[in-house]
Amino acid sequence: MSGFFIIKPGVFVTVSLIISIDAMGGDYGPDSTVPASLDCLRNNLELQLILVGNEQILAPLLEQALVEFKGRLSIQHASQCVAMDESPAKALKNKKDSSMRVAINLVREGKADACVSAGNTGALMATARFVLKMIPGIDRPAIMSSMPSVFGHTHVLDLGANVDSSAESLFQFAVMGAEVVKALENITEPKVGLLNIGEEETKGNEQVKAAAKLLENSDLNYIGYVEGNSLNAGDEKVDLIVCDGFVGNIALKSIEGAAKMITSVMKESFGQNPLTKLAALISYPVLKAIKNRIDPRLHNGASFLGLKGLVIKSHGGADALAFKTAIQVAEVEVEKNVIQKISEQVELALSRREST
């Protein structure tokens, strides 16, 4: 893989930071991916970006930038686009020259260290899995993201790659997720919780109960069951919450709905009459600070874990600010060599279990 330099067997050092961008993906395509990319290039002088998409569309947009960021920015032509509502199977079969597929190919070929896309989640996962293959020992991939909490934020996986995850899968999610949290948060022993409907031992379904046993017997800093409120506002800080994708996706969207409802009620209440509008005006700096604290755009960038390459999924509706956050997640995961660390930890965890 490009970007890694072997100094002695088994030790890799990152010498480059090349990210491929699915420039056509998402609801806004280049309108959001291009300004976000340029902003990232400005902020990180080590960063190199390959924008993948229709050259006829991208070239005019990047004319100046290609000069400004010479040697760090390039265009890779791809003739097709995957639609946001296209079936994963059809995208995989018919869109072999899509911006998404080509961006992922660059990772497989070692020409990029990670890929970022705001495209169709199902198609991205199916394509990434097909092109990059799974890390040996991992049964199923998972989608991981962070969400704002009273403590700052919490990382959660799986957010919808799988339904009906087995205890073994949940355990593997924890091993993989812990490596990402270590990288993104700069902590050595992230606290890992298992999402359940109560904190007592007897609670939960069979998979969760069995996963708890696996986690208790692992090297992870497992703190036990946590409930839904721990995602945003538990009594105690938990760094990583592990759950099945059906449950995680519904929890995530429930939280999005709650935030949307509260925002909508606030807008309605503050917009009711001249007096309430005045109150809104006076409270503007505070309301803005609140919005910034819980802004989902600042928590954009979900990691697809379990693959032999880094793929970061941005929210489909991401604007430039949100897409920039997703690229930054990719930058950190490349810099911290997350894929390598996940592979090592998975191997360790499996060999540890075999030896007991």
Next chain:
Amino acid sequence: MSGFFIIKPGVFVTVSLIISIDAMGGDYGPDSTVPASLDCLRNNLELQLILVGNEQILAPLLEQALVEFKGRLSIQHASQCVAMDESPAKALKNKKDSSMRVAINLVREGKADACVSAGNTGALMATARFVLKMIPGIDRPAIMSSMPSVFGHTHVLDLGANVDSSAESLFQFAVMGAEVVKALENITEPKVGLLNIGEEETKGNEQVKAAAKLLENSDLNYIGYVEGNSLNAGDEKVDLIVCDGFVGNIALKSIEGAAKMITSVMKESFGQNPLTKLAALISYPVLKAIKNRIDPRLHNGASFLGLKGLVIKSHGGADALAFKTAIQVAEVEVEKNVIQKISEQVELALSRREST
């Protein structure tokens, strides 16, 4: 059953409205249950309440009220209490004279038309199920409640009575829940949605996909899959959302956590300095209106469905206002004869399926 008068075979008319109150249950016991009860007696002149609990504690608190509400208020002594963290099995075995058990017994004996408790959920469900028994044709009970939404509110079940619900159970939840929504909302054809991780047919786990087929072939006003955000802020109003208890409980608590986080961020932001405190003061009426709109206390009162009697569960931490809301849910469900209607609908749905 008391409260019903047979005018001709098969036709029942409610002639009384008697509710038993587990006066010792919840985090605050009589401090919350007694004022809530008296308030309800004041508001509804048809209502009769039996407060169940330690007579030595309750009698002094109710001395005046027993005169004021003569004939409509009484005390039923119960020597024991179920602790909030007591195991359901132990409560069932050792607490045969608990305020919770005696309150439920009154429903079975026909001396009350419904029971309201803020006690331990697991113990309440186990006791209610043991004492009242299930409605024939219903496999498992479910917990149903409403939550605030941009459209007013949405009703949801199951919120945690079951894990790993079968498609048949999910279907039964829908049949039961629809009757409660009809009663509480005064609508004839509530829109029923099935909670899933996407709206496409291919999404979801096996149980959900199979439940969708049962619902499509039913007389219910089934609108299809809905996602987590529909609980509070879907694109379309849905009156009733059906899900497995593991998923529903986690969604509910996730929403509670999100609301708590946003409230906490608001408090922090408005409390930061004299200027922001001034803004809070000026915005006070608006902030209060917002709080009222999303106040969980106004959505208190979960229905235990599937039992041969009405049991309403109040949040354990309910204050008098919240407990009053729970009693009012019981009042409406008694007045609308919900248990009878559920039994009829279940029988209808089952016979309809057998005949096809």
